[in-house]
Structure formats: structure tokens, C-alpha cells
Amino acid sequence: MTSSEQSPLTRKLSAFVALSEVELAVLERLHQRRRSFVAGRDMVHQGQSDQAAYILSAGWVCSYKLQADGTRQIVDFQVPGDFLGLRSVLLRTSDHSFEPIVNIEAAEVLKSDLLDAFAQTPRLATAILWAASRDEAMVVEHLVGIGRRDADARMAHFLLELGSRLALVGMGTKDGYDCPLTQYHLADVLGLSAIHVNRVLRQLRERGLVTFRDGRVSFEDHAGLVELAEFDAAYLDQSGPLLK
Amino acid sequence: MTSSEQSPLTRKLSAFVALSEVELAVLERLHQRRRSFVAGRDMVHQGQSDQAAYILSAGWVCSYKLQADGTRQIVDFQVPGDFLGLRSVLLRTSDHSFEPIVNIEAAEVLKSDLLDAFAQTPRLATAILWAASRDEAMVVEHLVGIGRRDADARMAHFLLELGSRLALVGMGTKDGYDCPLTQYHLADVLGLSAIHVNRVLRQLRERGLVTFRDGRVSFEDHAGLVELAEFDAAYLDQSGPLLK
DNA sequence: CGGGGGGTTGAAGTGCTTCAAATGAAGTGG
DNA sequence: CCACTTCATTTGAAGCACTTCAACCCCCCG
Numbered sequence: 001m002t003s004s005e006q007s008p009l010t011r012k013l014s015a016f017v018a019l020s021e022v023e024l025a026v027l028e029r030l031h032q033r034r035r036s037f038v039a040g041r042d043m044v045h046q047g048q049s050d051q052a053a054y055i056l057s058a059g060w061v062c063s064y065k066l067q068a069d070g071t072r073q074i075v076d077f078q079v080p081g082d083f084l085g086l087r088s089v090l091l092r093t094s095d096h097s098f099e100p101i102v103n104i105e106a107a108e109v110l111k112s113d114l115l116d117a118f119a120q121t122p123r124l125a126t127a128i129l130w131a132a133s134r135d136e137a138m139v140v141e142h143l144v145g146i147g148r149r150d151a152d153a154r155m156a157h158f159l160l161e162l163g164s165r166l167a168l169v170g171m172g173t174k175d176g177y178d179c180p181l182t183q184y185h186l187a188d189v190l191g192l193s194a195i196h197v198n199r200v201l202r203q204l205r206e207r208g209l210v211t212f213r214d215g216r217v218s219f220e221d222h223a224g225l226v227e228l229a230e231f232d233a234a235y236l237d238q239s240g241p242l243l244k
Numbered sequence: 245m246t247s248s249e250q251s252p253l254t255r256k257l258s259a260f261v262a263l264s265e266v267e268l269a270v271l272e273r274l275h276q277r278r279r280s281f282v283a284g285r286d287m288v289h290q291g292q293s294d295q296a297a298y299i300l301s302a303g304w305v306c307s308y309k310l311q312a313d314g315t316r317q318i319v320d321f322q323v324p325g326d327f328l329g330l331r332s333v334l335l336r337t338s339d340h341s342f343e344p345i346v347n348i349e350a351a352e353v354l355k356s357d358l359l360d361a362f363a364q365t366p367r368l369a370t371a372i373l374w375a376a377s378r379d380e381a382m383v384v385e386h387l388v389g390i391g392r393r394d395a396d397a398r399m400a401h402f403l404l405e406l407g408s409r410l411a412l413v414g415m416g417t418k419d420g421y422d423c424p425l426t427q428y429h430l431a432d433v434l435g436l437s438a439i440h441v442n443r444v445l446r447q448l449r450e451r452g453l454v455t456f457r458d459g460r461v462s463f464e465d466h467a468g469l470v471e472l473a474e475f476d477a478a479y480l481d482q483s484g485p486l487l488k
Numbered sequence: 489c490g491g492g493g494g495g496t497t498g499a500a501g502t503g504c505t506t507c508a509a510a511t512g513a514a515g516t517g518g
Numbered sequence: 519c520c521a522c523t524t525c526a527t528t529t530g531a532a533g534c535a536c537t538t539c540a541a542c543c544c545c546c547c548g
Contacts, residue, residue, distance in 0.1 A: 065388050068474045073388040087377060095479070096384065133331060136380065140340065143387045144309050144317040147435030151504075182526060191391030193505055198528060230312045235339070395536075426494060437537055442496060 008081030008169040059104030074189035156229035176218040252325030252413040277352040298328040303348030318433035400473035420462040
């Protein structure tokens with residue numbers, strides 16, 4: 001199997017853990033049950049079945065909570081290679097909604113599939129749990145950002161984190177990445193107004209740091225952006241438990 | 245065993261799951277290795293041993309991240325009955341620091357203890373994992389609060405959530421609870437300045453909603469506070485998986 | 489009695505929001 | 519093929535929520 005045939009999840013996990021032939025096979029088998037969802041319509045995953053999760057193989061999704069006054073807070077984005085609703089299978093998670101941002105392709109993973117896979121290959125189980133713990137670390141970092149970083153640093157940090165995540169599945173480089181998000185998405189994830197998002201983006205562009213335009217994020221001064229955001233990728237690149 | 249002898253964790257889990265004699269015994273056995281920590285000095289849990297977690301039995305702790313510019317964001321507080329560093333045992337978690345707010349009593353739980361307990365009593369395992377997932381839901385709700393609620397609602401929501409958590413372990417009622425936090429703690433958890441925290445508290449007091457004074461939170465108009473905060477305890481009171 | 493931590497208050501400044509309006513691109517129906 | 523909408527983006531102006539700076543108070547403790 002060549003690299004280009006691998007699923008994004010396989011790429012992601014392989015970046016941190018050397019998986020055996022058997023483990024790779026089990027992992028690919030988890031991708032059997034293919035599903036599609038159209039952009040904009042909620043997947044309402046939590047309502048219908050607590051038993052299934054999804055592995056996102058193409059497209060972007062956001063998970064968010066709506067407030068009574070109509071404002072929305074996006075908790076996290078999922079990009080190819082990410083799990084969706086994993087915790088609702090393993091544990092039990094808070095109810096938030098999932099909305100595909102573009103048309104997406106995902107593999108449905110039943111609870112039984114997952115438990116079978118875990119039983120067969122403990123190393124794979126650990127790798128997947130590592131990915132889940134990484135997601136949690138991102139939520140915590142997100143919390144810190146909203147609480148204690150100003151709008152510029154928050155935006156810079158967000159764009160850099162997304163870049164790191166995408167690079168891991170081969171969808172981005174230090175130069176930039178394709179990004180289907182609107183400025184409204186950025187506003188809802190960063191806890192800002194869309195108008196201010198626009199001004200912040202303009203400022204970052206005029207300072208020669210990064211350009212967000214026409215569905216593309218282009219890093220013009222990656223190092224400068226890292227400095228502005230005080231971005232330390234340690235919480236993303238932490239080596240998995242298997243490497244110890 | 246009477247209710248007053250039970251550990252806070254036992255009380256908490258019992259509120260959601262009817263535990264058998266055997267399960268109660270296993271749970272109490274997890275509390276054997278008693279430890280004390282003094283207020284103010286970091287427990288630096290993540291550095292020393294990835295193998296142990298703690299069950300907090302008395303006192304308060306906060307988990308936080310420090311930024312390069314010296315500002316601090318508190319991610320969560322732990323009160324009696326809560327786990328500390330549970331995820332660093334089961335999974336692997338982001339590095340944040342733990343600081344006891346007062347002198348605390350905790351039970352050290354080794355990875356092996358926990359796995360043994362889980363093997364003996366699957367229902368207990370599920371109950372503990374449910375508690376972990378509840379903690380996660382709180383972090384998400386916290387994120388939403390900082391992102392999309394104004395200072396008044398944020399404060400009201402925080403005080404109510406804390407009240408619910410404490411009531412579950414018998415340390416609070418609808419009238420209020422004892423609370424060792426300073427206004428600086430409130431500022432760092434809510435993403436505000438301490439000065440503004442003071443003004444917000446004054447305003448809530450003058451509106452006859454809640455009083456925060458001399459280590460005590462007193463609800464004067466619980467319903468009014470709930471309305472202001474748009475507080476919906478669903479994410480806290482979710483029935484555990486065992487009740488399904 | 490001096491010092492420090494927690495709390496309280498005022499005044500000034502600013503980062504962000506809200507309101508208002510215009511532009512360009514893409515889609516839709518007549 | 520063109521009016522008509524719709525949506526994402528852009529910009530300006532006004533307002534306000536929150537921060538920062540600067541005091542001062544109280545109480546406890548050495």
C-alpha cells in the first residue's frame with residue numbers, strides 16, 4: 001500500500017507510532033462502512049445512536065453549542081483523519097451538535113467494531129486513545145486562548161494549530177493550506193464578531209504574516225506568526241505512549 | 245456504613261448509580277493511600293509520575309496553564325469527590341499544573357489499583373468513566389461561557405455550576421456553600437481582571453441575586469440567577485450509562 | 489507597628505461589538 | 519440573458535464592556 005492510498009487517520013497515527021501490517025489491516029477494516037453527509041445539515045449524531053462514531057476521511061466538520069440568545073460557540077473543527085463522536089462511544093459525552101462545513105465522507109464505526117479492533121490490537125487501541133487525548137488537549141488550549149489571548153494572537157494561534165493538524169495528514173505545509181471556513185466560522189470558534197475577525201485578518205495580512213483569502217491560508221511569515229501567537233506545538237506533537 | 249462515613253467520591257457516584265456492597269468495598273479500597281498537600285505549592289503531578297492519579301477527599305485544587313506573559317488561565321477546579329490527573333493515567337493528557345488552594349487530603353491511586361478495580365467491577369469502571377466524561381463536558385461548557393457569555397452571566401453560571409457540584413457531595417445547598425476562592429481565582433477562571441470580578445460581584449449582590457463574601461457563596465435568588473446565566477444543569481445531571 | 493494579601497473604588501483608556509451600508513461573486517427564476 | 523436575491527466580505531462610525539493604573543481600606547500576623 002502506497003502512502004497515497006492510506007486513509008488520513010492511518011497517516012496521522014503512523015506519524016507517531018510504527019504500526020505493523022496486522023494493525024494497519026485492522027485499521028483499514030474500520031473504514032468499511034462509508035457514509036456521506038451534505039454540507040450545512042446537522043448530523044445530529046448524539047440523538048440517533050450512541051453506539052456509532054465516525055472517522056472523517058474527507059471534508060471538514062465543526063462541533064458547536066448553540067445558546068438561547070442565538071450565538072454559537074464552535075468547540076472544535078474536525079479535519080480528515082479525525083474522529084467524530086468517539087467519546088460518545090467510549091464514554092458518554094456532552095451533547096453538542098455536528099455540522100458538516102462541506103460535503104463530507106466518513107466511515108461509520110460501530111461500538112462493537114471498535115471494541116473488536118481494540119481486543120485484537122492493543123497497540124492500535126493505545127494509538128487511538130492517544131488521538132483522543134490529543135483532541136482534549138486542543139480543547140484546553142482553545143479555552144486558554146479565548147480566556148487569555150487577544151484577538152490577534154488568538155487568530156494566529158488558531159491558524160497555526162490548524163496548519164499543524166493538516167500537515168499531519170498531508171493537507172498542508174509551512175506555506176499554507178486550503179481552508180473552506182468562512183469568517184463567520186472563525187468568529188464563532190474564536191469568540192469574536194465576524195466584523196472584528198475581518199479587521200484582524202486584514203491586520204495580519206498587512207503585517208505580512210498570513211493571508212486568508214479565497215479558501216486558502218497562506219503563511220507569509222511563519223516564524224513571525226509563531227512568535228505573535230506564542231505558539232508551542234508541544235501539546236500537538238507529544239509523542240504517543242507507544243514510543244515510550 | 246452510614247452516609248457520613250462515605251467518601252465524597254462514593255457519594256457522588258452513588259447519586260447516579262446504585263452500587264453494590266462489593267462495588268462499594270472496592271471503591272473504598274481505592275482510598276487507602278492517603279496523602280496531604282499544603283496550600284499554594286504546586287503538586288506538579290505530571291512531572292513526577294504518569295502512573296498515579298488522586299481522588300480528592302478534602303480541600304480544593306485548581307488546574308491551570310500559565311502563559312509566557314504571566315497571565316494564568318484556570319481550566320477547572322477540583323472539589324472533594326473529584327479525580328485529579330485521571331486522564332494522565334488512562335490516556336495521556338495535556339500538561340497543566342495543579343495547585344492546592346487550601347491544604348488538601350487526597351488518596352493516591354496507582355494505575356495498577358485502578359485497572360484491578362476496573363477488572364473486578366465493570367459497573368464501577370463505567371461509573372468512574374462517566375465521572376470523567378462529566379468533567380469533559382464541564383470544560384466544554386466553560387469554553388462556551390468564556391467565548392459567548394458576558395461577565396455577569398459567566399460569573400452566575402460559574403457559581404451555579406460549582407453549587408451543583410458541591411451539592412452532589414453534600415457540601416452545598418440551594419442556599420449556598422463555603423468557598424475558599426479569592427477574587428483572583430475567579431478572575432483567572434473566568435478570563436476577567438480581578439477588578440472587574442469585584443464589580444460584577446457587587447452588581448450581583450446589589451441586584452439581590454448572590455453574595456460572595458468571607459469565604460461563603462450565598463444564593464439570595466437562585467431562580468433569578470439561573471435565568472441570568474441561562475443555566476441548564478443537564479450537562480451535569482446526565483444520568484450515567486448504568487441507568488440505561 | 490510594619491507589611492502583605494485580599495478586597496474596594498474611581499478615572500481613564502482601549503479592544504471589541506453593534507449598527508449601518510456598500511461591494512463583488514454566485515445562484516435562480518422569468 | 520438579465521433582474522433579483524443571497525451570501526461572504528469589507529469599511530466606517532459610534533458605543534460599551536472590560537482593562538489598566540492608581541489609590542486606599544481592612545484585617546491578620548510576625
